[in-house]
Amino acid sequence: MSSIVLGVTGASGQPLAVRALKLLLENEKSIDLILSKGAYSVWSSENNIKIPIDTEKQKSFWSDFLEVNTQRLICHKWNETSATIASGSYKTDGMVIVPCTMGKIGRIANGYGQDLIERAADVHLKEQRKLVISPRESPFSLIHLRNMCQLSEAGAQIIPCIPSWYSNPNTLNEMIDFMVVRLFDTFGYELKEINRWNGKK
Numbered sequence: 383m384s385s386i387v388l389g390v391t392g393a394s395g396q397p398l399a400v401r402a403l404k405l406l407l408e409n410e411k412s413i414d415l416i417l418s419k420g421a422y423s424v425w426s427s428e429n430n431i432k433i434p435i436d437t438e439k440q441k442s443f444w445s446d447f448l449e450v451n452t453q454r455l456i457c458h459k460w461n462e463t464s465a466t467i468a469s470g471s472y473k474t475d476g477m478v479i480v481p482c483t484m485g486k487i488g489r490i491a492n493g494y495g496q497d498l499i500e501r502a503a504d505v506h507l508k509e510q511r512k513l514v515i516s517p518r519e520s521p522f523s524l525i526h527l528r529n530m531c532q533l534s535e536a537g538a539q540i541i542p543c544i545p546s547w548y549s550n551p552n553t554l555n556e557m558i559d560f561m562v563v564r565l566f567d568t569f570g571y572e573l574k575e576i577n578r579w580n581g582k583k
């Protein structure tokens with residue numbers, strides 16, 4: 383079975399990545415996970431949590447933190463550019479980067495793949511596989527917008543996590559779930575039932 387690559391970068395909004403990881407694991411998807419160097423810093427700043435960099439320790443961290451079976455999870459180091467997912471010969475269903483920094487967007491849009499997230503994204507574009515990028519910045523500069531335009535032209539889907547009010551969320555978690563589930567629509571995954579628009583006026 384092919385895996386899905388989940389890239390997590392150092393933007394605000396780590397709960398979106400946490401929820402995506404948990405829902406994927408609960409739905410028994412195989413996942414190749416990469417946290418960028420920046421993501422570890424944001425976890426320290428925003429959550430006061432030090433995520434282990436060692437890949438096996440990180441796997442057991444996620445198992446405890448998410449209270450879910452992590453048998454199908456492979457954690458990669460941000461600079462491990464010889465990893466499976468750095469090659470187009472390793473099959474995947476596609477890749478999602480959530481949340482995605484403007485730095486990552488700039489480097490991927492311009493073919494400047496330095497770390498493993500950037501290289502894996504580059505591979506997904508060259509292999510014409512699905513690449514979903516969920517940007518997190520406000521406001522966007524003209525440079526950010528141009529880079530996203532370039533990525534869209536190259537085949538990536540740009541899906542910012544923007545809440546929907548028509549889904550009538552009662553809690554922040556319901557709002558997060560709606561946005562996270564929508565990121566995986568293009569893969570045909572239904573990670574959780576959400577209140578999709580049903581045409582009622």
Ligand SMILES: Cc1cc2nc3c(=O)[nH]c(=O)nc-3n(C[C@H](O)[C@H](O)[C@H](O)COP(=O)(O)O)c2cc1C
Nearest residue numbers: 391392393394418420421427483484485486518519
């Ligand atoms: C608490 C915190 C929040 C941040 N939020 C964002 C953000 O929303 N968007 C962004 O582009 N950069 C944000 N940054 C800056 C990035 O983390 C920084 O540019 C980092 O070098 C990105 O590395 P990466 O792209 O490899 O993850 C944030 C930094 C910190 C410490």
